[in-house]
Amino acid sequence: MLPVIDAHIHVQPFHMLRPEARRTFFLNKPNAAELEALAGHPDRLLALMDRDGIERVGLINYVSPDVLGFTDEANDWMVRYASADPRRLIAFGSVNPRFTREVGPAVDRILNLGVRALKIHPPHQVFAANAYLDALPQLAQLYERAQAARVPVTVHTGTSVFPGARSRLGNPMDVDDVAVDFPELTILLAHGGRPIWMDEAFFVVRRHPNVHLELSGIPPAKLLEYFPRLEEIADKAVWGTDWPSPGVTSMRKNVEQFLALPLGDEAKRKILYDNAARIFR
């Protein structure tokens, strides 16, 4: 069995979710109680990863007090959670420059804490990925720190159906600026701009050596419809599922569907493991 790194799953401090966000997150999830229990017990997630044949996961996490309900405390929670096995549980962290003026020291704090990757979620954090150019100059400090520390940054691209989400901010072209201004920064475009900006995402990935396509949230069966030239960027595509988001019932099932696609074995291995292993050292 090929080793797998799933760079994008959601086990978060669910207790922080605002009521409306909570309703959306747990909508049509018969296993809601199980998921909440998982958030209290990292050993249960590790057992599930063993069953599903997943070596490591990226634990997505971001500060969005007004839309989702996650405060800066979510960073501390996530590092504590991942401390059960920091090699297999990759703690993401975030700073929201709409609520934090001194972004640089705040990034230093969470990196010292043990955060291993940063997440930007423009539609849920309500700023553009390139907002350092105008409204939020302090956002530049986040990219500078990440670039200097060689910490990857995953940027949500594409729409969102959460109440209050600003989907307009999900256009991957905003990340083109970031890649130009921070050329040594490792960037992952989560969801490849799905469902409306795939061409933009593909362009930005091909144009910039350090920008990668992160495949979570795209149904594997549709992956080659969304990205017919995926094999061309097999060195820059990173596996992810977005589990347990709507339609993603298990991490393993998505891997099986991906393995069934007409892609070469080498491309599959790079996408499922090698690229992420290089990025999340």
Ligand SMILES: [Zn+2]
């Ligand atoms: Zn996600």
